[in-house]
Amino acid sequence: MYAYDEIDRTLVNERVSEFRDQVKRRLSGELTEDEFKILRLQNGVYLQLHAYMFRVAIPYGTLSAGQLRRLAHIARRYDRGYGHFTTRQNIQFNWIKLAELPDALADLAEVGIHAMQTSGNNMRNVTSDQWAGVAPGEIEDPRIWSELLRQHTTLHPEFSFLPRKFKIAITASDHDRAAIKIHDIGLRLVKNEKGETGFEVLVGGGLGRTPFIAKTIKHFVHGRDILSYVEAILRVYNQYGRRDNIYKARIKILVHELGIEKFSREVEDEWQHIRNSALQIDDSVIEDIRSRFTYPAYEKLPHMPDELRQAAADPEFEAWRKNSVFPHKIQGYSIVTISLKPTGGPPGDATAAQMDALADLAEKYSFGEIRVGHEQNLALPHVAKRDLPALWKALDKLGLATPNVNLITDIIACPGLDYCSLANARSIPIAQELTRRFANHELANLIGRLHINISGCINACGHHHVGHIGILGVEKNGEEVYQITIGGRADESAALGSLIGPGVKFDEVADVVEDIVEAYLALRERPEELFIDTVKRLGVEPFKERVYATR
Ligand code: HEM
Numbered sequence: 005m006y007a008y009d010e011i012d013r014t015l016v017n018e019r020v021s022e023f024r025d026q027v028k029r030r031l032s033g034e035l036t037e038d039e040f041k042i043l044r045l046q047n048g049v050y051l052q053l054h055a056y057m058f059r060v061a062i063p064y065g066t067l068s069a070g071q072l073r074r075l076a077h078i079a080r081r082y083d084r085g086y087g088h089f090t091t092r093q094n095i096q097f098n099w100i101k102l103a104e105l106p107d108a109l110a111d112l113a114e115v116g117i118h119a120m121q122t123s124g125n126n127m128r129n130v131t132s133d134q135w136a137g138v139a140p141g142e143i144e145d146p147r148i149w150s151e152l153l154r155q156h157t158t159l160h161p162e163f164s165f166l167p168r169k170f171k172i173a174i175t176a177s178d179h180d181r182a183a184i185k186i187h188d189i190g191l192r193l194v195k196n197e198k199g200e201t202g203f204e205v206l207v208g209g210g211l212g213r214t215p216f217i218a219k220t221i222k223h224f225v226h227g228r229d230i231l232s233y234v235e236a237i238l239r240v241y242n243q244y245g246r247r248d249n250i251y252k253a254r255i256k257i258l259v260h261e262l263g264i265e266k267f268s269r270e271v272e273d274e275w276q277h278i279r280n281s282a283l284q285i286d287d288s289v290i291e292d293i294r295s296r297f298t299y300p301a302y303e304k305l306p307h308m309p310d311e312l313r314q315a316a317a318d319p320e321f322e323a324w325r326k327n328s329v330f331p332h333k334i335q336g337y338s339i340v341t342i343s344l345k346p347t348g349g350p351p352g353d354a355t356a357a358q359m360d361a362l363a364d365l366a367e368k369y370s371f372g373e374i375r376v377g378h379e380q381n382l383a384l385p386h387v388a389k390r391d392l393p394a395l396w397k398a399l400d401k402l403g404l405a406t407p408n409v410n411l412i413t414d415i416i417a418c419p420g421l422d423y424c425s426l427a428n429a430r431s432i433p434i435a436q437e438l439t440r441r442f443a444n445h446e447l448a449n450l451i452g453r454l455h456i457n458i459s460g461c462i463n464a465c466g467h468h469h470v471g472h473i474g475i476l477g478v479e480k481n482g483e484e485v486y487q488i489t490i491g492g493r494a495d496e497s498a499a500l501g502s503l504i505g506p507g508v509k510f511d512e513v514a515d516v517v518e519d520i521v522e523a524y525l526a527l528r529e530r531p532e533e534l535f536i537d538t539v540k541r542l543g544v545e546p547f548k549e550r551v552y553a554t555r
Pocket residue numbers: 050052057089090091092096168186209210211212213254417418419423424425426463464465466467
């Protein structure tokens with residue numbers, strides 16, 4: 005966990021009083037909705053279909069038990085008893101009342117949580133691997149660098165009014181769990197030949213109307229230069245990024261239009277001006293941040309404790325363990341993913357009661373720490389293997405032990421027409437239907453790893469472009485129609501999916517997915533060949549034929 009200092013606490017508290025005054029002036033009519041809009045956006049407040057929506061940042065996806073309890077309190081006291089974990093290590097509350105927002109923010113500030121820069125044209129919450137600091141084989145805890153960037157960019161005047169929102173993600177593992185290639189800037193921690201730590205820097209990724217996979221702009225930037233290098237990119241973007249056309253304003257368009265070579269030359273020029281300035285990071289700064297990340301006092305534990313050996317006889321426990329429990333860098337410990345995708349439920353939602361209970365379980369079994377991943381699931385990062393059977397029983401009682409992590413029902417979905425004012429179609433009911441359709445865990449396991457991502461409009465909040473199967477809701481002649489793509493992925497081999505044919509109606513989506521899955525099962529060369537690999541080998545044609553043969 006990271007320990008905030010006095011500067012952070014003061015900043016967050018001052019921000020709450022400032023916003024309290026702004027809300028007061030809006031409620032009295034002194035500010036019009038138009039004048040208020042930019043102020044509320046800077047504090048994570050949107051106006052949605054039915055109500056205000058409030059987005060709260062969870063920096064690099066790390067929460068303490070106390071912070072999770074406070075989120076439960078917000079859900080219970082100011083909302084309708086639940087919250088929605090998003091694809092960007094944020095949590096959203098859908099039914100918040102404007103007059104109560106300052107109190108909600110004040111309650112959050114007490115535990116070091118805020119909503120600054122969770123919307124608006126600024127640097128958004130810097131995201132990272134939800135297994136940071138515990139994943140075996142990572143170069144270094146990427147949160148140290150996420151935190152450095154967080155401190156540098158929070159309320160940074162030069163980056164508070166960018167042409168458009170700006171997202172950075174950082175990973176330090178070979179397997180990319182932070183989806184860095186679909187971010188404006190993706191950073192991958194690497195070591196050079198001298199053994200020094202630095203970054204491969206990628207730029208210009210993003211989804212939405214015009215999706216792009218990020219390109220590498222530099223193979224190695226030394227850790228001490230990372231702020232100046234990121235700042236050079238942002239300066240070039242700030243200067244050249246389109247402000248006249250919202251659809252062309254993201255850095256991905258600039259990179260595309262200039263070409264990566266020209267863009268990188270511009271960045272290089274800018275960088276030479278600033279790299280030896282105060283932006284060069286002193287080792288002591290990194291040391292200070294590193295020292296604020298504390299790790300639990302792990303015990304020396306056996307690799308295979310008796311408790312685990314005995315529990316292995318229970319097929320239900322084994323089904324859960326197989327999909328939810330992952331290797332930890334310390335022997336005798338595991339990382340446990342908690343699926344927020346129960347059969348028939350809205351993906352990513354957790355009730356206040358579940359959040360409270362999870363906070364208790366985190367204290368009991370995970371040194372009081374919880375993680376939030378971009379797949380809209382949670383994780384307990386330090387569970388002793390001997391505790392796995394007891395944890396599983398407790399999770400099961402809470403409805404949080406669905407054994408479907410990384411399987412076909414572990415669906416990413418945006419809120420769609422159920423909440424979002426920009427939506428063209430429903431997303432949540434499609435996800436719910438699919439989880440019912442594939443509720444048979446044996447079948448889901450037979451299919452293996454398969455990610456379905458659903459968005460209710462081209463803004464792509466549900467990451468549909470990078471779903472192994474992507475589902476995009478569009479509107480045609482007043483009707484909801486869904487376009488299906490296959491072959492997308494968001495990991496280290498990130499790719500955009502290909503459209504398989506004309507859109508299909510709401511009622512047909514689950515049948516189409518079933519057809520695709522049946523085609524895959526028939527086409528795969530062996531059970532270990534994953535859906536995504538079969539698509540890579542064969543292209544979309546055989547799937548297209550199967551889906552449209554009878555339609
Ligand atoms: C309900 C309120 C929401 C609104 C009004 C909203 C609005 C938008 C808009 C306008 C874009 C397009 C940005 C662009 O192309 O520049 C976008 C993209 C995105 N949103 Fe949302 N969103 C909402 C909820 C969510 C939720 C619930 C999630 C996560 C489940 C999410 C995560 C994202 C992500 C990951 C993108 C990716 C596209 C990218 O920037 O590369 N948003 N959103």
